[in-house]
Amino acid sequence: MKKIKTQDIARLLGQWEKDFTIFVPSRESGVAEMAVWDGKDAGFLDWYRNTVIPPKANFLLNIEKLFGFRRDGGSYKLETPAMADKQQLIFGIRPCDARAIAIIDMVFKDAYEDKYYLSRRQNSLLIGLGCREPYDSCFCTSLGSGPGDSQNVDIMLTDAGEYLFIEEITDKGKELIAKTTGLEKATKEDEATAAGIKDSAAKKVTRQIDTKEIAQKLPAAFENREFWEKVAAKCVSCGICTFLCPTCYCFDINDEMLKGDGARYRNWDSCSFPVYTKMPAENPREEKWRRVRQKVSHKYDFYPRLFETIACTGCGRCIRLCPVNWDITQTLSSLPAGTPVAEGK
Numbered sequence: 001m002k003k004i005k006t007q008d009i010a011r012l013l014g015q016w017e018k019d020f021t022i023f024v025p026s027r028e029s030g031v032a033e034m035a036v037w038d039g040k041d042a043g044f045l046d047w048y049r050n051t052v053i054p055p056k057a058n059f060l061l062n063i064e065k066l067f068g069f070r071r072d073g074g075s076y077k078l079e080t081p082a083m084a085d086k087q088q089l090i091f092g093i094r095p096c097d098a099r100a101i102a103i104i105d106m107v108f109k110d111a112y113e114d115k116y117y118l119s120r121r122q123n124s125l126l127i128g129l130g131c132r133e134p135y136d137s138c139f140c141t142s143l144g145s146g147p148g149d150s151q152n153v154d155i156m157l158t159d160a161g162e163y164l165f166i167e168e169i170t171d172k173g174k175e176l177i178a179k180t181t182g183l184e185k186a187t188k189e190d191e192a193t194a195a196g197i198k199d200s201a202a203k204k205v206t207r208q209i210d211t212k213e214i215a216q217k218l219p220a221a222f223e224n225r226e227f228w229e230k231v232a233a234k235c236v237s238c239g240i241c242t243f244l245c246p247t248c249y250c251f252d253i254n255d256e257m258l259k260g261d262g263a264r265y266r267n268w269d270s271c272s273f274p275v276y277t278k279m280p281a282e283n284p285r286e287e288k289w290r291r292v293r294q295k296v297s298h299k300y301d302f303y304p305r306l307f308e309t310i311a312c313t314g315c316g317r318c319i320r321l322c323p324v325n326w327d328i329t330q331t332l333s334s335l336p337a338g339t340p341v342a343e344g345k
């Protein structure tokens with residue numbers, strides 16, 4: 001383990017800036033998100049708990065031009081946009097959001113390999129920052145993670161006030177640290193301090209869900225319309241919980257064209273919207289209760305069946321940011337007891 005004085009973060013980022021486009025927590029746009037570092041300000045540790053816009057936006061862009069096309073006689077010429085060749089370094093990603101990226105990786109490298117997403121993934125380095133003050137909406141510890149979880153990052157940082165402790169996790173992380181100057185070697189005492197900070201942060205995550213119980217009850221409740229109508233009653237279908245969920249990855253694709261010049265764009269979409277999938281066909285989930293059921297079942301039932309992992313990290317954004325205080329943990333905890341569904345169904 002290494003360490004650096006917290007006041008020297010800007011110097012550290014400055015060293016890495018020549019090889020990477022550096023993203024740090026920023027409120028510059030008015031909403032907390034990972035934004036390109038301005039080369040000066042490293043004061044984000046003073047206010048940062050987590051971003052509103054999850055760092056999935058660094059990989060699955062909110063809106064992206066997939067390719068351009070131009071009418072050329074009787075056919076079309078395609079123009080594929082060049083991918084950024086500079087690597088991106090995301091500094092300060094929270095463990096839950098790093099886990100979310102590992103979860104959506106499974107989709108984008110499944111049967112169809114999405115070159116846009118994957119090229120950004122391969123070209124990036126994640127520097128995690130453990131949480132010291134989790135929100136009361138966080139429940140990451142129920143999902144096999146926690147405020148100090150370093151499983152999905154290249155380098156893990158622990159903020160100990162005067163110092164940042166630095167753990168190299170992957171080969172990529174080790175390589176970067178090996179060529180970074182100005183770091184001190186951490187002592188045994190520092191290691192104990194870092195472990196203590198992680199333990200104490202984990203204890204602050206008091207919201208819990210029972211995932212075993214959910215795995216049994218959720219499929220059994222699928223046809224329970226009464227339950228889902230009650231659960232969905234106050235939802236206004238704004239889509240915030242899905243747009244800002246770090247594991248939601250639905251997108252729409254549109255062609256825009258003007259006088260022979262056009263482009264194909266991909267943009268985020270949400271299964272909470274009544275107009276979802278209206279373009280190719282009809283929305284199979286016209287009623288709101290069906291859409292709420294879909295959102296919950298996709299994360300806690302369908303995704304685990306496909307990829308053997310729950311597609312929720314307990315980041316709590318959907319609880320914190322919902323305008324009507326809809327709470328996924330309440331829904332999951334109020335699932336009615338039902339006949340367990342046999343495995344494989």
Ligand code: SF4
Binds near residue numbers: 237238240321323
């Ligand atoms: S944020 Fe709340 S109101 Fe909006 S779609 Fe999600 S649950 Fe419904």
Ligand code: SF4
Binds near residue numbers: 244247311314317319
């Ligand atoms: S469902 Fe809610 S708690 Fe789970 S990952 Fe998405 S935003 Fe976070």
